[in-house]
Amino acid sequence: MRRLLRPTASLVLAVATVALFSVASTGVGQEPTSDAGPPAGAKDDRFRKAIAVPVTGEINDWNLTTFKRRAEDAIAAGADLLVVPLDTPGGELGAAFKFGDYVFNDLRPRVHVAFHVTRMALSAGALIALSGNQIYMGPGGTIGDCQPILMGAGGITEGPEKIQSPIRAVFRKYAEANGYPLALAESMVSPGIEVLAIEADGAPIQYVRRKDFDDWSDERKAGIARKRVVVAEGELLTMTAGEATRYGFAAAVVQDDAELGMHLGFDRFEPTEIAPTWSETLVRDIQAYSMLWILLGLLCLYLEFKTPGFGFFGISGIAAFSVYFFIGYLSGLSEYWEIAIAGVGVLLIGLEIFVVPGFGIPGALGIGCVLVGLFAGAIPGDLGNVVPTTPWETETFEAALWKFALAVLGATGIAIAIARFLPNIPLLNRLVLTVPEADVATRTVQPQRGVTLAPGAAGVALTALRPAGAATLDGTRFDVVTRGEFVEAETPIEVVRVEGNRIVVREATS
Numbered sequence: 001m002r003r004l005l006r007p008t009a010s011l012v013l014a015v016a017t018v019a020l021f022s023v024a025s026t027g028v029g030q031e032p033t034s035d036a037g038p039p040a041g042a043k044d045d046r047f048r049k050a051i052a053v054p055v056t057g058e059i060n061d062w063n064l065t066t067f068k069r070r071a072e073d074a075i076a077a078g079a080d081l082l083v084v085p086l087d088t089p090g091g092e093l094g095a096a097f098k099f100g101d102y103v104f105n106d107l108r109p110r111v112h113v114a115f116h117v118t119r120m121a122l123s124a125g126a127l128i129a130l131s132g133n134q135i136y137m138g139p140g141g142t143i144g145d146c147q148p149i150l151m152g153a154g155g156i157t158e159g160p161e162k163i164q165s166p167i168r169a170v171f172r173k174y175a176e177a178n179g180y181p182l183a184l185a186e187s188m189v190s191p192g193i194e195v196l197a198i199e200a201d202g203a204p205i206q207y208v209r210r211k212d213f214d215d216w217s218d219e220r221k222a223g224i225a226r227k228r229v230v231v232a233e234g235e236l237l238t239m240t241a242g243e244a245t246r247y248g249f250a251a252a253v254v255q256d257d258a259e260l261g262m263h264l265g266f267d268r269f270e271p272t273e274i275a276p277t278w279s280e281t282l283v284r285d286i287q288a289y290s291m292l293w294i295l296l297g298l299l300c301l302y303l304e305f306k307t308p309g310f311g312f313f314g315i316s317g318i319a320a321f322s323v324y325f326f327i328g329y330l331s332g333l334s335e336y337w338e339i340a341i342a343g344v345g346v347l348l349i350g351l352e353i354f355v356v357p358g359f360g361i362p363g364a365l366g367i368g369c370v371l372v373g374l375f376a377g378a379i380p381g382d383l384g385n386v387v388p389t390t391p392w393e394t395e396t397f398e399a400a401l402w403k404f405a406l407a408v409l410g411a412t413g414i415a416i417a418i419a420r421f422l423p424n425i426p427l428l429n430r431l432v433l434t435v436p437e438a439d440v441a442t443r444t445v446q447p448q449r450g451v452t453l454a455p456g457a458a459g460v461a462l463t464a465l466r467p468a469g470a471a472t473l474d475g476t477r478f479d480v481v482t483r484g485e486f487v488e489a490e491t492p493i494e495v496v497r498v499e500g501n502r503i504v505v506r507e508a509t510s
Contacts, residue, residue, distance in 0.1 A: 047112065047264060050271035051079040059091025059124040062284045064099050070274040075111055081264065082107065083271055084132065085116045090123025093148060093163075097170065099124075100131035104174065108133060116260060117141040117250075122238070126188055127167070130174040130249075136260055137241035137250040144188045144238035146171070164190045180249050181207040184230070187237040194233040199226040207247070286327045291407040293324035294374050298411035301349065301370075303418070318346060321374070328377045338376040345369025375404045419485065457495040458508060464489045471505060480505045 051074035055067055074082055090096075107113050113132035115121070121129040121143045129135050129143060137143070148159030148167060168186045175185035184207050187193045194210035200223050207230060230247075231237045244250035254260040261269020276284075300317030325339045348366030378400040459473035467482035471493055480493075480503045487493060492508040 047081040047266070049077075049079050050081040050083055050261075050264070050266070050269065051077060052083045052085060052271045052273040054085040054087075054273065054275060055128075056085075056087045059088055059099060059128065060095050061092070061098075062280075062287060063091070064095050064102070066276045066280045067099070068102060069280075070276070071107060071111075073274055077272070080111055081271075082111045082113045083116060083260070083264075084113060085118050086121050086125060086129055087117070087119040088122070088125035088128075089120060090125055090146075093124060093167075096124030096127050099128050100170065100174070103128065103131040104177070114251075114264065116254070117143055117241075117244075122146075127170060127174075130171060130178065130180065130185065133178070135244065135250045136263065137244050137253045139241055139253055139255060141241045141244075141253075142238055143244055143249065145236045146188045147191060147236050148189075158191075161190075181247060183207045183209045183212075184237055184247055184249075187231040187235075189236075191234050191236050193231065194229065195231040195237070197226075197228050197230045198224055201225050283327050286323065290324060290328065290378065291403045293320045293327075294404065294407040295411045295414075296320040297324065297374075298408065299414055302411070302415045321346070321370075324374070325377055338373050340373075341369050341376070342373025345371075345373060371408070375400070378404055453495055453498055453503065455495055455497060459493050459495075459505070461487050461489050461491045461493050461505075465493075465505070473503070473505075478503050482506060 053067060053070045053074055055063060057063065071082060103113055112134075114134040114136060115129045115132045116136045116138070117125075117129060118138045119141055121141070123146050126143050126146045135143070146167065148163045149157065168189045171185040171189055172182055174180070175182050183193065183195045186209075187195050196208050196210055196213050198206040198208055198213070200206075210233070239247060239249065241250065241253045245253055252263050254263060257269055257271075261267075261271075297317045297320035300313045300320060303313040304317060321342060325342065329339070345366045345368070348362045348369060350366075352363035352366060453473060457473055459471050459478075461469060461471045461480075462477065463469040463471075465471070465480065465482045465487040467484055467486070469480065469487075469489075471478055471480045473480075473495065482505060483496065485506070487505075487507050493505045494508045496504045496506050498504070
């Protein structure tokens, strides 16, 4: 019965895995967008059609990938106004840079982008909000505080100037393009910038860094009517909805979509909304447990080594790695070359199991290729971006390395526990090959190739026993099997039991 269940279970798992992939892949990026036509009662010809593309939650590569898909769908549907309801506490700095770059360089030349900060746009969210054409604030919204932080052994630390400087440059670029105060934009990033509000009679308020103001000539300072500190040194700028409007970042504070539409020139504002598809949401949820798929895949490959032939554990391991790479590809992490390297590794491991005797170069190279492919699949970017070149890429690299190391160590620990305890656990010990110890010393084996073996007969393993392999016993080569344990080649062994042509051995005890 067990022989029948193993291939049956393997087949069921394989079919289920393929079905999951098929359903997910057909949903991602293929949800049709509704076309409500031009909004009725537009006051002018500035905008003809508005489509909303919300962005919520942590900013990461998944959020960027789904936003790109939906934005392109909106443009293809004829939108010339893209409204982006934004609610995020921040996220990954590398993803935020790519997000802002996409909005600023790819979207803005084709469509007007208006961000609507419904609740918060903090950290990476502030960077993204500034990349659009306009910002509108909800009545309780906040925006700002984009100081980079690093996670280390000592806890959370402030990002060094090496990281802050390029972020400030990006903020200045977006602020210059939109007419936002440069000093206030920089003060969202670095707490060492003190910003003054300078008021002169008949002139608009100027926001100036303290160190720049100190360089003003006496004649220029003489025309100042009022001067006050807006952002003190050591503070980061985080604005309420009213402050964002007063400081010139937000076009207006809007209570609802109707008021937002009024500011954008519509009498009636009911934009079509393109939300993430259910399959994209499924990808995000599965991606959250990416390291668990690595742990499961490595553990299944280990168990496949411990069982004869190729069956349930081998298929399960390949399926776990397939889910990991497939979801990573859909979320923008895994690339073709990473999948190819891991695939080559699996083929080399299969060559080691079925073709090459013992454990040698193919097995070692196979394991190395699988590990490299799995680790690279956790880092965003193509082949040229694997090695980090910027501080935020280094942070992403280190975070992925820690997660990957925990997954590998977890799989190793579980494998050791299985090898140590599983053969002694009732019911569960059926997962590995075991041989009853009863009457081991009393059984004599009938001849095989003209040689009669008895329990205790000594020999040497010719190949690695995982658990099956070849060995020399009493000077004759035999196909043997262990009770489930792994035995290296050239290791002294002894016969435990023989049943027909099946010879069970173990590592010699003396």
